[in-house]
Amino acid sequence: MGTDSGDGQAQADRAFFAAAEQVLVAGVSASARINPALGRAVLVERGDGPYMIAPGGTKILDFHGGFGASFLGHNHPEIRAGVEAALDMGMVLGPETEHPRRLAEKIVELVPGAELVRYSNSGSEATMSAIRLARAHTGRKKILKFEGHFHGLHELVNFSTHPDPKEPVPGELIKPTIDSEGIPEEFAEFTLVAPWRDLAAVENAFARYPDEIAAVIVEPVNYNSGCLVAEKSYMAAVQQVVGDNGALLIYDEILSGFRTGTDCAQGYYGVTPDVTVLGKAVAGGMPLSVVAGKRGVMETFSPLGGAAHSGTYTGHLLGIMAAIAVLEEITQPGFYDGPDGIMAMAGKLYSGLRDIFARSGIHCRVQGLGARFGMYFGLDPEVEVKEYHVAATHDHALLSRFVSSCFAQGVYFHSYEMALGHHGFGGAHTPAVMEEALARIESACAAM
Ligand SMILES: Cc1ncc(COP(=O)(O)O)c(C=O)c1O
Numbered sequence: 001m002g003t004d005s006g007d008g009q010a011q012a013d014r015a016f017f018a019a020a021e022q023v024l025v026a027g028v029s030a031s032a033r034i035n036p037a038l039g040r041a042v043l044v045e046r047g048d049g050p051y052m053i054a055p056g057g058t059k060i061l062d063f064h065g066g067f068g069a070s071f072l073g074h075n076h077p078e079i080r081a082g083v084e085a086a087l088d089m090g091m092v093l094g095p096e097t098e099h100p101r102r103l104a105e106k107i108v109e110l111v112p113g114a115e116l117v118r119y120s121n122s123g124s125e126a127t128m129s130a131i132r133l134a135r136a137h138t139g140r141k142k143i144l145k146f147e148g149h150f151h152g153l154h155e156l157v158n159f160s161t162h163p164d165p166k167e168p169v170p171g172e173l174i175k176p177t178i179d180s181e182g183i184p185e186e187f188a189e190f191t192l193v194a195p196w197r198d199l200a201a202v203e204n205a206f207a208r209y210p211d212e213i214a215a216v217i218v219e220p221v222n223y224n225s226g227c228l229v230a231e232k233s234y235m236a237a238v239q240q241v242v243g244d245n246g247a248l249l250i251y252d253e254i255l256s257g258f259r260t261g262t263d264c265a266q267g268y269y270g271v272t273p274d275v276t277v278l279g280k281a282v283a284g285g286m287p288l289s290v291v292a293g294k295r296g297v298m299e300t301f302s303p304l305g306g307a308a309h310s311g312t313y314t315g316h317l318l319g320i321m322a323a324i325a326v327l328e329e330i331t332q333p334g335f336y337d338g339p340d341g342i343m344a345m346a347g348k349l350y351s352g353l354r355d356i357f358a359r360s361g362i363h364c365r366v367q368g369l370g371a372r373f374g375m376y377f378g379l380d381p382e383v384e385v386k387e388y389h390v391a392a393t394h395d396h397a398l399l400s401r402f403v404s405s406c407f408a409q410g411v412y413f414h415s416y417e418m419a420l421g422h423h424g425f426g427g428a429h430t431p432a433v434m435e436e437a438l439a440r441i442e443s444a445c446a447a448m
Contacts, residue, residue, distance in 0.1 A: 009054060013043045032067070037403035037415035047074025049428040052412060060407075061437050063423045064414040068223075068255050068372065071281035072329055073428025079284045082321035092316050099324065100315045106327045107292055110262040113251065113276040114292035118301055119315045123254040123279035124152030126289035127217065129301075129309055130275050131156050133291065134215035134248040136307035137300040144192040144205055144216045147174050148225035148388030151217055151252050155183050160193045161224065162419040165392035171200035173208075196222060196388055197230055199237050206245040215275070216242045217250040220265035223422040224255065225391045226374020227367040235269040248297060254279035254289065255422065260370035261336050262327075268369075281426075284326040288319025329427065342371050345429055349373070352438040357381065360445035362398070372424035377402060391420055405444040411437055 017040060020027035028034055033041045044052040044060065050073050051059040065071065072079065089097065104117035120126045131143055143156070147168070151157040159176040168174055174195060176188045192213070194201040206213060216238065222228035242249045251273040256265040258281045266273055275293035282290060291309075292298070301309045329335065336342045350368040357364045358381065365376040365385055376385050378395025385391050396418055403413045415421050429437075 009056070009058070010038075010040070012055065013040055016043050017041055032414075032416070035403070035407075035415055036417050037400035037413075038407055042407075042412070049073040049075070050425070050430075050433045059410065061411045061433070061440065063425060063437070064412055065424050065426055066285055067280065067414075068422065068424055069280040069283075070285045071258065071371065071424075071426040072284045072326060073426055074285070076284060076325075076329075076428075078325040078329055079286070079322045082323075082325035083286065083318055086317035086321040089317055091318060092313060096315075097317065099317060099320045103320050103324050103327070106324065107278075107290060110327065110331070111253075111257075111264055111276055111278070111292060112266050112272045113274070113294070114290075115295040116298035117290060117292045118298070118309055119320070120289045120291065120311065121287045121313050121316065121319070122152070123252075123277070123289050124154050125311075126254070126277045126279055126291050127151040127157055127250075127252055128154050129291050129307075130250050130252075130277050130293075131215060131217065133275060133293070133297065133300055133307050133309075134250060136305060137297050138214040138247060140212050140214035140247070142190050142192060142209055142213045144194055144202065144213055146194055146196040146218060146222070146388075148196060148228070148391065149217075149219040149222055149252070150224040151219070151254075153180065155187045157191065157217070158183060159188060159191050162392070162416075165389045167389050168195035168198065168201075170195075170198060171204055173201060173205055196225075196228060197234055197386060199234060199241070202238055202241050206241060206247070211246070213245065213247045215248040215250050217252055219256065220251050220253065220269060220271075221256040221259070221369055221372075222388070223259075223372045223374065223424075224420075225388050226376055226385065226394075226420045226422065227369055227372060228374075228386060228388070228391060229367070229369050230269075232269050232271075235271045239271050239273070248274040250275040250277065252277045255372065257281055258326075258330055259342075259372050259424070262330055282326060283319045283323040286319040286322035288316070288323050335427065336370075340431055342427070345425065345431070345434055346370060346373075348431065348434050349425065349429075349438070352434070353441065354381065356438065356442045356445055360442070360448070362402070362445055362448065363395075364398075364402075371426055372422055374420060374422060375399070375402070376420070394420060401448055402444070405448045406441055408447070409440040409444040411440045411444065 017027035279289035377398040
């Protein structure tokens with residue numbers, strides 16, 4: 001099945017987006033809707049389960065999943081039922097309903113670091129609140145993040161997400177790169193950047209800025225650089241250093257949340273952070289994010305403490321009801337560990353991809369943990385990629401050829417300008433879907 005067969009669809013898409021440029025910046029609602037490997041955004045009409053449906057009815061197998069939000073697949077009946085229940089209630093009401101509490105009880109039950117919960121809408125909004133919480137709680141100004149980790153597009157964190165690869169000096173901080181025009185460089189004074197997996201750099205940061213660092217924020221699985229997984233001992237050591245120095249550990253689980261199990265990456269590592277941020281998968285595609293954490297820390301939020309946190313759409317019922325449905329689904333027996341569960345499908349997909357690349361003579365390292373994964377084209381298939389500066393040396397041109405060839409076979413992988421990007425699947429990717437996907441990907445590789 002070729003979505004670009006005869007280039008008819010590509011031409012139609014280009015015509016559509018050219019017209020859209022009259023009213024939307026660059027013809028799209030967000031810059032990341034453009035898939036640079038394809039040279040355009042793709043026009044679809046709807047999503048259904050693991051597929052997206054293009055105009056004319058072509059079914060495209062989706063390994064992007066709405067930037068990772070559609071974890072149960074598109075148009076999931078139980079999420080839809082939750083959303084419809086929210087519509088019946090009137091969507092957003094000034095007073096409280098029982099449902100934010102119901103969801104919070106479930107989050108507290110499942111996520112080790114969650115003792116108290118607050119909501120927001122996007123991931124960026126949630127990391128902003130988590131950092132404010134940490135600053136208010138500690139009375140300190142600086143935060144430390146890691147190179148290659150992404151925490152949203154706002155002024156507090158939009159640094160050093162995908163800089164040019166440069167081998168860091170062991171034990172040393174990295175000068176932050178500012179990822180967007182319009183962010184005053186003064187913001188970088190509050191943000192320290194360390195190389196991922198370099199414990200000495202974190203220790204030295206605390207030695208150099210004693211009593212100044214409010215929080216260390218991490219993507220516990222660095223899916224935004226493909227899939228970089230740290231040793232459990234490193235994650236425990238980071239927690240120890242952060243705690244010893246009176247700072248807070250923030251796990252940004254917006255992408256990692258629920259990919260490996262209901263206890264998220266923190267359960268996988270056995271490390272309970274002070275503050276956890278959830279988004280994307282938690283509401284299966286509805287805009288809901290969560291800031292959760294230890295009681296004593298979360299009580300810094302107003303009105304118990306002085307850190308302002310509120311908003312017109314905070315705790316919006318559409319997201320709350322969708323999330324209750326998602327958590328109900330993922331706590332069903334076998335969702336993760338059953339014969340057709342997430343972990344079994346992960347094994348099937350990642351080993352299938354490795355075999356296809358080997359048979360096709362394509363040099364690519366596949367790394368996955370749970371339901372999300374990275375593909376490092378041009379790097380040794382047998383050598384684990386551990387660090388950002390290595391991940392960033394991947395062969396972007398080869399990645400683009402792969403994405404484009406797969407799309408011609410009806411399989412969607414997203415790509416970003418020069419950055420690695422991340423891929424994933426979810427509860428709608430059954431064994432039969434995985435087999436169909438691998439067959440199409442094999443044809444795509446043969447055609448490259
Ligand atoms: C780890 C992580 N944090 C934060 C964000 C920002 O989330 P949002 O796009 O919902 O603002 C993202 C988005 O990709 C993310 O992957």
